[in-house]
Amino acid sequence: MPGLEDLYREIILDHYRNPRNRGELACPPARRAEGFNPLCGDEIVVYLVVDAEGRVSDVKIGGQGCSISQSSASMMSAAVKGRTLDEVRALNRAFKALMTIHESRLEGDEGDGSGTDTPVPDPAVDLGDLAALQGVVRFPVRIKCATLAWNTLTNGLEELAQPA
């Protein structure tokens, strides 16, 4: 059994106790995206301002949930602030890759049954604090907690891509 220290790294607990960019932004100019994990009730709200150059000029996080979902949201907010949308997308891909590196399980030959291809992490992308969430993959039930914020952000960005 993997140890708790793999999951609750100090940096994660720090983001949980002292969440960064917590709050709301006026919409417009901000866009608001809401994410919900109906299985555990975790909730994330992302407020996002993208400037004329396609750069995330401001971001705020609302919602409530477990330490993993909340710290992941906090880290994400810090990581995307000031980045271009392309950079944000690359970060998102890198993070998803981090979350899908499965170890061989009890019966490794049979995989996890999801049948989806495992994304390959891009070594060029520096995840910063987010890398601390790596331990989550050893606790499969918690992966959805860690990815909730990113899925919410992605939905927000897709909406942004559509005519308002």
Place this chain on the structure above:
Amino acid sequence: MPGLEDLYREIILDHYRNPRNRGELACPPARRAEGFNPLCGDEIVVYLVVDAEGRVSDVKIGGQGCSISQSSASMMSAAVKGRTLDEVRALNRAFKALMTIHESRLEGDEGDGSGTDTPVPDPAVDLGDLAALQGVVRFPVRIKCATLAWNTLTNGLEELAQPA
């Protein structure tokens, strides 16, 4: 495991090979009753003439099925011929009692799950050849074969009791 000799007594095989009272009767004066075991496809037709004194003056058996259902029908026909309806009913009760005397099974305390009361055999009734069918109770699946003829007869008698 009970032996075959319990089931296929010589007298049963004799009735199977040489069925008594096989045939049909004109209706009227005879009444016709049909019995069917949908689970195994066994079929019995009973033709019955009851005279003015309430006595079975003639009986014939048609149909097809396994040795147990056919020999039971043959024995029944021999047993009821010439009897009064009251005597026939007593025979029927005695035969049913014979067919429900369960031995203690694997887990005797739990019965056969049928929850019905076990009829008590009447020592005053002489079953004659029919007593040879006693071994059938040790082969529960076959009980329905043995009782088919009697159930058919009972239905016929009930109809007789109704205004024609």
Place this chain on the structure above:
Amino acid sequence: MATLSPAPHLAPRLDVLDARRVRAEFPIFERCRHLPLIYLDSAASSQKPRAVIEAMAGYYETCHANVHRGVYGLAEEATGRYEQARAAVARFIGAPSAREVVFTKNATEALNLVAFSWGRANLRPGDVVVLTEMEHHANLVPWLMLAEQVGVELRYLGITDDGHLDLSGLDAALDGAKVVALTAMSNVLGTLNPVRRVADAAHVAGAVVVVDASQYVPHLPTDVSALGADFLAFTGHKMLGPTGIGVLWGREAVLESTPPFLGGGEMIRDVRLDGFTPNELPWKFEAGTPPIAEAVGLAAAVRVLEGIGMEMVRAHEIALTSYALRTLDARFGADLVVHGPRASAERGGVLSFSFKDLHPHDIAQVLDQSGICVRAGHHCAKPLLRRLGVSATSRASWYVYNDESDIDALAQGLVACSELFCL
């Protein structure tokens, strides 16, 4: 071969249940990972005693064949075992006849059978179905589906702030009701509902009473007639039995007026290319090859529970619940909020709680590190959780193999949670 008689050493005829002795009969507690297993999730599923595991293995090793209609001895033996299991279950719940006991795949199928087969045949658009706000999804979703398909109206009995069923609206709710479907014990709050009282009122109003006894039959002496139920559903895996089997009990007359549910082998008397005739009770509701080994396992579980004595099981759980309430209160005071009734005589051994601002997922995760298994989430009762104003709770639940030391470990584990998150 399997041990088929009630294990005598499980019935020490003491005044109190010796949980250590009982636990020794459950192989999983010997599982030697780095920590002893402190299993506090029996409300989700119970562990299995050796007698149950061996009964099933023994069945496969010595007498498996498909049941019914097989002429050969092996098939007859298998059929006997299967039908004896039905008789054992009937006896365990005080059913007048084994004909009233239908084996399903779980409690959920049993409740769906009632909603769909009895419901579609007997309910018309606008007919009222009364439910409660504390139902498990298994006793909600089938009725929601029926509401959509048939147009029945659903009404809900609410709950009071201390987690009891609110009966103040009962008479109004029953007006025009054709069905009242309620849980005998909440799997979240632990609340034991006044089933008899509701059933009597429902019967006066002309409604049929459906009881979800999934959390009741495993933990309390059950008598279907005393409860006043028309239908009663429960599930094997929560009562020391295997997965893959559930039970629907129904009053004979009500079952007779219920059309078949699934179609196939076993449930028919005759089939033609243009129609079919259903079989008699209870087989009319058992389409296809039934859960044979599972029935044998469930019968073994029933014998183990009878060996201990259901009065004893109940007394043990009251004692543990009292101990848990006292212990958690003393240690954590207002930091730990228990959802549901405080009096242990009014509740079963299921304790849902909120602890400081800690998220139940984090609590369950940290407790797991000490080998403690508790459930975190909505416990398949989302409407109830909304009513409680929480999105998830932590839930600890106990059974015959638990004792005070497990509660102590839980309390200790909660201290560790609190320290880790510094809240």
Place this chain on the structure above:
Amino acid sequence: MATLSPAPHLAPRLDVLDARRVRAEFPIFERCRHLPLIYLDSAASSQKPRAVIEAMAGYYETCHANVHRGVYGLAEEATGRYEQARAAVARFIGAPSAREVVFTKNATEALNLVAFSWGRANLRPGDVVVLTEMEHHANLVPWLMLAEQVGVELRYLGITDDGHLDLSGLDAALDGAKVVALTAMSNVLGTLNPVRRVADAAHVAGAVVVVDASQYVPHLPTDVSALGADFLAFTGHKMLGPTGIGVLWGREAVLESTPPFLGGGEMIRDVRLDGFTPNELPWKFEAGTPPIAEAVGLAAAVRVLEGIGMEMVRAHEIALTSYALRTLDARFGADLVVHGPRASAERGGVLSFSFKDLHPHDIAQVLDQSGICVRAGHHCAKPLLRRLGVSATSRASWYVYNDESDIDALAQGLVACSELFCL
């Protein structure tokens, strides 16, 4: 603990299957009554190898918990085992994704799911459902119920006198058809149907193809795409696995367009007092606690079959069937009538026969006396038996643990029958 990898000694990589060696893995054959067990009723239910029995016992002994949503390690382990079983089954039938594999309680429930959930959502009064005269009740009664409830029209493909599907009426039957539901192999005649050919024609006509593979998956290498099926149903207990579990495979797109079947926990994403949102595939169709230990057992069965090799299983059964046809012919000539195709490459290892004027019940009873288990009756295919003009047949069927000596014993037993009744 359970043996989880394919038992290597079951995979001797020989050209022929060593049935004696295989049989040694099945504890029931050690059962020591007064006679050795000659089991010729695998079409009704197969026996279980040690690996399957132990996998289930091992599961209960070391890692049982309810699956999904449990945060603690034990629940995660149980969930992993359950989902790995799904993956193993998907691989075994060549399913593109485990999302397409739904666990049910048996094949019957799987077929009911298709008829009721897909059928009610997609069929309108007057729509045509094409069946065959050789279907098992499990693939008849649900459609008969649907005909009654929805008013669909049922059409039947007949059979030829030598027991093949009569395809001469196929085009006419397909005119306006929305569904074609047929068995891949008859459990009475042994006939292997030209599923692919029928499926291609059905698809051209715009119909969905439902395959009852209950007798096929256990005995032949299966590839759902090659068969051309949209839905495929089979059952655990006929393929060395436990009772209490069946499988419905469906093409992802078709499953997506199928509404939920039973309602309850597990199959939902959200529940409110006024409605619910279903879960994603495959859980949308798995209401309530699933057959967890049974899935673990089924995965073990799959590994045993893979260890032997399905090509080998098929070759062995062809060899045994040829031997049986030859032997019975030589011994009894015209006294013994085999129902179904004569060429063993066109049929599976299921042999229904009529012997003189002896009633199948009597035959089965007398054979039982020599320890030989054969089935007698209508085999849940009453319309087919009417078509054959018999009310019952005797049926012998074989599997990996049978060999020529079992056929010899059968022939010997039939001689005894004939003598006893002096016919």
